[in-house]
Amino acid sequence: xxxxxxxxxxxxxxxxxxxxxxxxxxxxxxxxxxxxxxxxxxxxxxxxxxxxxxxxxxxxxxxxxxxxxxxxxxxxxxxxxxxxxxxxxxxxxxxxxxxxxxxxxxxxxxxxxxxxxxxxxxxxxxxxxxxxxxxxxxxxxxxxxxxxxxxxxxxxxxxxxxxxxxxxxxxxxxxxxxxxxxxxxxxxxxxxxxxxxxxxxx
Numbered sequence: 001x002x003x004x005x006x007x008x009x010x011x012x013x014x015x016x017x018x019x020x021x022x023x024x025x026x027x028x029x030x031x032x033x034x035x036x037x038x039x040x041x042x043x044x045x046x047x048x049x050x051x052x053x054x055x056x057x058x059x060x061x062x063x064x065x066x067x068x069x070x071x072x073x074x075x076x077x078x079x080x081x082x083x084x085x086x087x088x089x090x091x092x093x094x095x096x097x098x099x100x101x102x103x104x105x106x107x108x109x110x111x112x113x114x115x116x117x118x119x120x121x122x123x124x125x126x127x128x129x130x131x132x133x134x135x136x137x138x139x140x141x142x143x144x145x146x147x148x149x150x151x152x153x154x155x156x157x158x159x160x161x162x163x164x165x166x167x168x169x170x171x172x173x174x175x176x177x178x179x180x181x182x183x184x185x186x187x188x189x190x191x192x193x194x195x196x197x198x199x200x201x202x
Contacts (some may be wrong), residue, residue, distance in 0.1 A: 004154040005039045005083045011161055011179050011196035015046025018186075024062035028069045033109035036126065036137045039154040040115065044068070048198055051182040053175050055118045056160065056167075065186045068115070074108025075114035075123070088142030095138055098148035115153075122167035126153070141168010162202070176202045 009015070029035045048058040049066030059068040084104070088094045095112065096104050112125035115117030121142030130136025133150030140146050145168050149156050160166040163174025178196035185192060 002155075002158075004152060005042060008043060008154050008161070009046065011158070011197050011200055012043075012047055012052075012181065013179075013195075015195045017045055018043040019048070019060045019062040023063040024060075028061045028072075031069065032072070032107065032113065034113075035127070036115075037153055039116075039152050040126070043154065043157065047181060049184055049186065051119075051184065053161065053173070053180050054182065055120055055173060056116060056157075057118070058116050063186055066184060072107055072114055075117075079106040079114065079123075080111070084140070084146075087140070088146065093146045095110050095127075095146050095148065098131050099138065100129055100132075117188075118142075118167055118171075120167070120171065120173075122171060124167070139167050141171055143169050145169050174202075176200075 023174075024075060025036065025041055028038075041105050042065040044058055044060055048060040048068075049063050051057045057066075058184075059066045091097050096102070099112070101110065110128060114123055114129055115126050116124040118124075123140045125138040127136050127138045127148070128134065130138060130148040131150040135153075136151060137149040137153055137156040139149065140148065148170060149166065156166055161179060163172050165172040178199055181195050181197065183193045183195070
């Protein structure tokens with residue numbers, strides 16, 4: 001059985017853990033009224049804030065720029081005011097059904113927590129339950145389609161990195177070779193820094 005967390009960390013390479021801070025996570029979890037999965041925190045602590053393979057952006061709760069808490073609060077407000085349900089075509093792509101929620105909320109203990117995004121327009125959420133799987137992943141793709149992934153964030157990211165369609169319709173983006181890690185500025189005057197993970201044999 002694949003250990004997806006270790007598989008992802010092997011792809012990304014040794015993390016710098018620039019902002020690893022249990023206190024920052026604890027404060028954000030208290031504010032939201034729920035905990036984040038351990039695998040998500042481990043990946044974020046190792047590398048975030050970072051843009052992975054030019055598309056997927058991860059933020060960190062202890063960074064003053066690209067702050068995860070600020071992103072969640074801001075995105076949750078936007079989503080709460082959006083017409084997200086206009087993209088629901090039926091029960092198969094209705095997050096209320098596959099997350100077993102009477103109504104959908106954002107940034108709440110029982111709702112969807114926005115945790116990542118892609119520059120292609122996909123939004124990635126953590127959900128308490130996806131098809132009965134605890135702490136699953138929900139994505140709204142760039143075309144507005146909703147998809148529930150009953151799996152850990154580590155498995156979702158692993159599959160995303162090997163080129164599976166994990167961020168909505170027609171979203172597969174496989175790049176052979178090492179994973180590209182782009183670290184954005186976290187203070188004035190700091191340049192963007194680009195590095196690569198180890199060879200993946202792909």
